[in-house]
Amino acid sequence: GQNIDQPTEMTATEGAIVQINCTYQTSGFNGLFWYQQHAGEAPTFLSYNVLDGLEEKGRFSSFLSRSKGYSYLLLKELQMKDSASYLCAVRDWGNNDMRFGAGTRLTVKP
Amino acid sequence: EAQVTQNPRYLITVTGKKLTVTCSQNMNHEYMSWYRQDPGLGLRQIYYSMNVEVTDKGDVPEGYKVSRKEKRNFPLILESPSPNQTSLYFCASSFNRDRNTEAFFGQGTRLTVV
Numbered sequence: 001g002q003n004i005d006q007p008t009e010m011t012a013t014e015g016a017i018v019q020i021n022c023t024y025q026t027s028g029f030n031g032l033f034w035y036q037q038h039a040g041e042a043p044t045f046l047s048y049n050v051l052d053g054l055e056e057k058g059r060f061s062s063f064l065s066r067s068k069g070y071s072y073l074l075l076k077e078l079q080m081k082d083s084a085s086y087l088c089a090v091r092d093w094g095n096n097d098m099r100f101g102a103g104t105r106l107t108v109k110p
Numbered sequence: 111e112a113q114v115t116q117n118p119r120y121l122i123t124v125t126g127k128k129l130t131v132t133c134s135q136n137m138n139h140e141y142m143s144w145y146r147q148d149p150g151l152g153l154r155q156i157y158y159s160m161n162v163e164v165t166d167k168g169d170v171p172e173g174y175k176v177s178r179k180e181k182r183n184f185p186l187i188l189e190s191p192s193p194n195q196t197s198l199y200f201c202a203s204s205f206n207r208d209r210n211t212e213a214f215f216g217q218g219t220r221l222t223v224v
Contacts, residue, residue: 008150033212033213040218041217041218042114042200042215042216042217042218043153043200043213043215044215045212045213045214048212087152087153089153097143097155097158097168098155098213099155099169100145100152100153100154101152102150102151102152103152
């Protein structure tokens with residue numbers, strides 16, 4: 001099985017940088033995803049990591065350390081529209097299905 | 111436009127009255143799944159389908175049924191809804207179940223069972 005842990009809530013200031021952590025335990029790691037979900041809306045894909053290191057995509061970056069069972073999502077130059085929940089999801093070799101963490105609700109303040 | 115469409119968006123029903131939530135995707139995806147989302151618990155998978163006529167249970171299948179008669183459609187059926195099935199439901203699809211294929215989600219169905 002999998003345990004996926006993320007902080008429940010975070011608050012940051014517009015223009016700042018915020019890092020959202022995700023730790024996981026899995027029997028056979030096969031990829032990690034980050035999704036963004038605005039309140040009452042569908043999750044949308046942000047990033048994918050399967051090898052160790054940093055993947056950068058505009059203002060968003062995602063990092064993975066497989067040996068530590070750890071990932072983070074880094075959001076730079078925060079904007080008010082970045083207020084949303086951020087979901088960490090892990091695939092494992094066993095059934096290749098995604099398992100989601102409970103999500104981190106980020107509030108960006110002026 | 112590539113999308114996953116769920117209907118209805120909102121539904122209030124009474125205990126025991128059978129209902130169906132429809133899901134359709136226009137991306138020719140093989141893999142489709144249903145999730146429910148509850149506060150503090152995140153998205154939990156109910157059922158999934160790897161292709162037409164192939165379905166299997168996810169983590170929380172009790173009280174739900176699905177079918178996959180056509181590639182584009184994957185309805186979720188609640189034969190006898192109960193209040194503990196009050197939740198936000200999402201349908202998702204992806205090209206297949208390979209490791210690097212992202213999932214596309216429908217807009218969600220908020221179900222209340224009274």
